[in-house]
Amino acid sequence: MDSEVDPRFGRAAYFVIIDTETMDFSVIENENVAAAGGAGISSAKVVIDSGAEAVLTGNCGPNAERTLSAAGLKLYTGATGTVAEAVELFKTGKLTEAAGPNVESHFGMDK
């Protein structure tokens, strides 16, 4: 919870699945970090399968956004600071829901 939020969604190292009521959490290591392509889509599937209802992230590209919204997940971009701080921003309504992708494809490729 004290780790920094990755600015990239598809190639983030870990996903932290948090129950915002109890703040219980589990961690999923992201195998798509070094995927040749389609990392955003595969990562979105991981998050969808985890049962999450919303995603807090720094930035999210068009393919991941399309996948998440097809499954009805809400997407909040612009999350910064630690995971705990991002959840706090979300709970206090300070993160705004993204209407679409906020970055182009391959945004996270050079990091």
Place this chain on the structure above:
Amino acid sequence: MSNHTLVWTNDMLDGFVIAVASGKGGTGKTTIATNLAHYAAGLGKKVQYLDCDVEEPNGHIFLKPQIDHSQQVTVDIPQVDLEKCIGCGKCDEICQYSAIICIKENVLTFEQLCHSCGGCMRVCPADAIKQKPLNIGDIEFGKAGDIDFVHGKLRIGHVRTPSLIKKVKNHIKQNHLAIIDVPPGISCPVVEAVKGTDFVLLVTEPTPFGFNDLKLAVELLREMNLPFAVVINRYGIGNDEVEKYCKAENIDICLKLPDDRRIAEAYSSGRMIIDELPEYKKHFADLTKVIKVS
């Protein structure tokens, strides 16, 4: 380590396919390919030039062909009939590129990620996936003097470079000396462009950047078991690392084209070296003599 010198007799020019490649971009592939084509055509040979650098073809700037026809190139991508789809997820499972995914009984396709393997259509138990064409580019055909000219042009925003290159190469003519202008680098488009050719000319420049990328290209060609030789362009700049390396690795250097401002000037106005600076004709004559697969 076999020595890939090619002794190029006149009759070998017919039905021979030469790829002009490089690791580093901007070393002079097109300069060598177009001048070689022009030189060989001047010998009265049947020559075909195929620009497979389909993301940014530029051979036409120098050869100035009259384009007489063109064709569109399409690849097949999946189209899902959601009425028929049973949401089983088999298409999602088989696709290695996440180009088709099944999310809660909804199937999404990402056409730019599709590699047209057709796997999703085969595994669908409900016959819900049909193929539809995606236009990725065009091939144009024409004549540049006596040279048969073909080039591929990938559409902006499309990424199926190897698919288009493959289609361009389908037009290689028998009984011609075919010269293929290869894209720079050593990735999939390059593999597709050099695949099945008889000989590869690796154009480099004697700089640390040229040298580094030359080594990568050599590794690729050895892996593919293709005969090759090196052309050093802008010879005289940089250092002698390329030459030392070629000597140590028993790689032939079949042409050293000097660093000459007049060559750069001819290039920058779209003119051919051998027309502008006839003293360089002998360099290309030498080039046509050194190729021998052993």
